[in-house]
Amino acid sequence: MEQIIFYILAAIIVIFAVAAVNSRKILHAVIYLLFVLASVAGIYFLVNYNFLAALQLAIYAGGVIVLIIFSVMLTHNIDAQLEIASLKSKLIAGALSIGGMAVTLYAIYSYQFNSIENHQAIEVSDIGLKLLSFERGGYVLPFEVISILLLAILIGAIVIAKGQHLIEQEHKQNQQKL
Amino acid sequence: MISGISIYHILTLTSILFFIGVYGFITRKNLIAILISIELILNASVINFVIFNTYLYPNRLEGVFFSIFIIAIAAAESALAVSIIVSFYRMIASVAVKDTETLKY
Numbered sequence: 001m002e003q004i005i006f007y008i009l010a011a012i013i014v015i016f017a018v019a020a021v022n023s024r025k026i027l028h029a030v031i032y033l034l035f036v037l038a039s040v041a042g043i044y045f046l047v048n049y050n051f052l053a054a055l056q057l058a059i060y061a062g063g064v065i066v067l068i069i070f071s072v073m074l075t076h077n078i079d080a081q082l083e084i085a086s087l088k089s090k091l092i093a094g095a096l097s098i099g100g101m102a103v104t105l106y107a108i109y110s111y112q113f114n115s116i117e118n119h120q121a122i123e124v125s126d127i128g129l130k131l132l133s134f135e136r137g138g139y140v141l142p143f144e145v146i147s148i149l150l151l152a153i154l155i156g157a158i159v160i161a162k163g164q165h166l167i168e169q170e171h172k173q174n175q176q177k178l
Numbered sequence: 179m180i181s182g183i184s185i186y187h188i189l190t191l192t193s194i195l196f197f198i199g200v201y202g203f204i205t206r207k208n209l210i211a212i213l214i215s216i217e218l219i220l221n222a223s224v225i226n227f228v229i230f231n232t233y234l235y236p237n238r239l240e241g242v243f244f245s246i247f248i249i250a251i252a253a254a255e256s257a258l259a260v261s262i263i264v265s266f267y268r269m270i271a272s273v274a275v276k277d278t279e280t281l282k283y
């Protein structure tokens with residue numbers, strides 16, 4: 001049963017990933033990306049990582065997709081067609097990708113992984129305790145660094161997206177008032 | 179772990195996903211489409227971390243933490259990329275790669 005579900009999810013991931021990099025309408029490409037991300041969350045559910053699956057659905061399928069859809073709507077006409085790459089560049093990129101994939105798969109299949117049988121789920125409380133522990137092997141320092149990174153991104157995104165143009169206009173208006 | 183599915187099956191899936199992302203990264207000519215390809219590549223690497231953790235070291239949690247940090251950084255990166263794209267669109271009224279030559283020299 002789990003095997004069949006995995007193959008279905010894998011087929012959805014590969015088909016919609018190909019569609020997302022080949023679609024001529026940008027909004028369709030974003031929706032195909034949403035299907036890929038939701039199926040990846042399904043794989044996390046299959047391997048019993050419920051917390052990561054919830055994170056994937058909330059941050060990627062919820063946040064990043066909405067962000068990309070908004071940026072598409074701010075910068076494109078809804079009917080706009082993307083220009084397609086020339087056949088030559090498609091062939092070169094395809095050959096590069098297939099060559100890289102062949103090397104990677106050769107490396108994977110020639111290495112002997114010794115997997116361990118387990119079917120137990122990870123407790124979310126374990127993740128939380130380990131994430132906030134400052135003993136040996138704890139992850140509190142990266143956690144704090146990530147929080148500072150997110151604050152910096154928040155401020156930086158606002159400043160960059162606000163743009164030079166508007167700031168100059170406000171400056172002129174202020175000078176006229178004076 | 180998934181019964182009946184070995185680690186090789188899932189690693190094959192993630193490498194296919196990764197190289198589809200690389201193909202899109204090379205062929206696309208639009209900044210937002212390139213961002214979509216980058217999300218595909220990052221997702222393939224996150225699945226790899228989770229799968230290595232659950233198949234090879236099931237009693238440790240390192241893969242989960244690395245996945246959480248990759249997801250957080252990917253979200254931050256896409257937010258910043260979107261703000262840069264919107265800013266570019268205000269400056270040059272285009273999001274095609276061939277028009278973005280402000281930082282060329």
